[in-house]
Amino acid sequence: MSSVLTLDDVHVRYGGAHVLQGVSFEVPDTGVTALLGRNGVGKTTTLKAVLGLAPRTGGIRLRDRDITGEPVHRVVAGGIGYVPEDREVFGGLTVEENLRLVGRTSGVDAPIVEELFPDLVGRRSQRAGTLSGGQQQMVALARVLLRDNDLLLVDEPTKGLAPKLVTEVADVLARVARTTPVLLVEQNLALVRRIADTVVVLDAGKVVHRGEARALVEDPALTTELLGVSMRREEVA
Numbered sequence: 225m226s227s228v229l230t231l232d233d234v235h236v237r238y239g240g241a242h243v244l245q246g247v248s249f250e251v252p253d254t255g256v257t258a259l260l261g262r263n264g265v266g267k268t269t270t271l272k273a274v275l276g277l278a279p280r281t282g283g284i285r286l287r288d289r290d291i292t293g294e295p296v297h298r299v300v301a302g303g304i305g306y307v308p309e310d311r312e313v314f315g316g317l318t319v320e321e322n323l324r325l326v327g328r329t330s331g332v333d334a335p336i337v338e339e340l341f342p343d344l345v346g347r348r349s350q351r352a353g354t355l356s357g358g359q360q361q362m363v364a365l366a367r368v369l370l371r372d373n374d375l376l377l378v379d380e381p382t383k384g385l386a387p388k389l390v391t392e393v394a395d396v397l398a399r400v401a402r403t404t405p406v407l408l409v410e411q412n413l414a415l416v417r418r419i420a421d422t423v424v425v426l427d428a429g430k431v432v433h434r435g436e437a438r439a440l441v442e443d444p445a446l447t448t449e450l451l452g453v454s455m456r457r458e459e460v461a
């Protein structure tokens with residue numbers, strides 16, 4: 225299987241802190257790849273290194289293009305969509321205005337918004353700051369999906385969401401991943417099991433495990449060893 229993204233011995237240093245210490249892995253060009261690990265191991269920093277938002281060395285390739293030295297605007301224009309952890313919708317703007325910020329003429333009327341986010345269509349004039357956390361997450365996802373992307377980087381999209389909304393976000397990501405590969409930072413192992421194909425686990429700035437998502441998530445001893453948690457028995461069924 226070919227790869228959409230390749231990281232080869234990537235390092236990030238913030239002053240004296242050596243946060244990524246030679247991270248290497250590949251993201252297949254189909255499906256969801258979940259980037260896992262305990263708090264503070266470098267997951268968000270890995271996404272930021274790919275985007276050029278963190279000072280990085282090593283090799284980063286988007287398909288055949290070396291993007292290691294590229295500034296963030298060129299990386300994004302070159303085909304990487306990013307949904308950051310804190311969602312970053314503009315609270316004072318309406319749903320429609322948030323979607324039009326990507327510079328396209330279409331907003332909530334775009335077919336992809338109507339198909340994946342029907343709830344947003346009826347809320348086009350509502351200020352984004354008054355939406356629920358899950359609805360704001362949908363706006364953040366929709367905004368990125370209005371562009372053509374070769375790869376999506378999505379950072380903890382279900383953080384703080386109620387279980388029903390976690391399921392809705394998971395369904396949207398699974399549908400998106402049918403056409404665009406997704407590199408997903410996620411702590412919810414039940415969700416990882418449901419939508420991820422491949423997993424990469426970081427610990428202390430290094431890759432400590434790569435493999436099939438189900439094989440990891442359904443192995444309580446391994447998830448406890450690598451992540452410090454395991455799925456509850458009823459979630460595995």
Ligand SMILES: Nc1ncnc2c1ncn2[C@@H]1O[C@H](COP(=O)(O)OP(=O)(O)OP(=O)(O)O)[C@@H](O)[C@H]1O
Nearest residue numbers: 238239241243261262263264265266267268269270
């Ligand atoms: N701008 C920065 N300057 C200094 N240190 C930083 C900076 N950004 C991140 N770090 C440190 O790098 C380490 C990795 O942070 P990162 O946010 O990548 O972790 P994470 O795996 O995404 O954690 P979490 O699951 O808690 O979100 C942490 O120790 C963090 O304090």
